[in-house]
Amino acid sequence: MLVRTSAVCARPPAGMLSALAGGQIFSSEFRYRRGEEVFGEGEEAQYVYQILSGAARTYKLLPDGCRQINSFHLSGDMFGLENGASHRFTADAVVETNVSIMKRVSLLDAMTRYRTGPGSLLSLVTRNLVHAETHMLLLGRKTALEKVAAFLLEMDERLTHPAVLTLPMSRRDIADYLGVALETVSRTLSILKDEGLLQFYGPTQRRVVLLDREGLARLEAQG
Amino acid sequence: MLVRTSAVCARPPAGMLSALAGGQIFSSEFRYRRGEEVFGEGEEAQYVYQILSGAARTYKLLPDGCRQINSFHLSGDMFGLENGASHRFTADAVVETNVSIMKRVSLLDAMTRYRTGPGSLLSLVTRNLVHAETHMLLLGRKTALEKVAAFLLEMDERLTHPAVLTLPMSRRDIADYLGVALETVSRTLSILKDEGLLQFYGPTQRRVVLLDREGLARLEAQG
DNA sequence: CGGCAAAATTGTTCTAGATCAAATTTGCTC
């Protein structure tokens, strides 16, 4: 873990964490290499994280090694803030990732001054809950095609509809997020390409151009 | 919807809602017949509910009519309290059910006095989040056998390990909660019976005796 | 640029669980 401490960020990065910090809370900048663990399930939740660049994933493992990715965290996203004392997930870096870190207690202190606002701990937890509820519907009741379409649209939305959608995560990550096999993800993407709903951009298969968002939305709603 | 208004309950039923009420918040008692809707997805979340007897389910529907039950609410459980202004689920009665109802705003007012305690809105939302996260793992990565075992253990736990587990919900409800077909639930229960892990009690198949909780737990962890 | 390991695709086979289809069983209602 490379450390670049910056007690108070000279130019605070975007997002609530630093907004709350506002020059009053000490935050440090850390860098994780791809695959490096940020925190483990069950560990004490001492710090809170915000992505400056790169991406992280939070997940749980079953005893048989099966992984269920709970969510991806992209630039600007905050993660690792728990209501209880310990982390309920493991988190690691999807690619080389820079995060801003601050003490949980400092942040919670700062938050009490903003109790009711959209930047409160409650709204954060609620946002996570809404995401989890939506994802339950996807995992329990959608086909592979619907799942992949939903995933693409979620990423497109969160990256604010870029011309070229650059996915930081591998097919395996997507599979473990959607509850399908990685081959199924690959096949489904090929189908969507063949049907003209998307195309790959450049040499890598992680850059996607969504050619028909309407069509994808129709697929997502029901196969 | 049968109404039996009782401005302030003479003998308050168990649970936080009435505890918070503590003679200061007006609550009414309502009765819903089986299948009757308590509130619909998208409706304004004006009231908060607590089960006095019976059971309710909250769920979402896909356009094709597929249903994903988010959770079951049993005696003492509170539901329908949203952070936002509208309900994110539909709720209806699984069987004939009595609920205590109070205005959302009154409850929230009362709660501000207990902001940090285990009876706060934040802990309620967190509890829901933990449940949703656990359920995501189940939906995404468990086999039918693991799902059914997990379901039985959840109900057993929540009803505090009764000698006879009386399930208020149908096989269809269980199926829509676990993301499998109702026939699969029935078959899986038969297998568990044949293997001596449970037996049915009396004439109805909704009364279950768990003969080997350890064994079920082993199945749940990994098929 | 060449070599190599990791990632992704594509093909083949297999299977858990869905779907379709009857029997039973159960709980109501008169």
Added chain:
DNA sequence: GAGCAAATTTGATCTAGAACAATTTTGCCG
């Protein structure tokens, strides 16, 4: 208690997607 509709079980197929197995593509390294 008879009659009936709903719920449940059980059986027989069918299929979406898993699992296994090569290839091919890509990114990365010296």
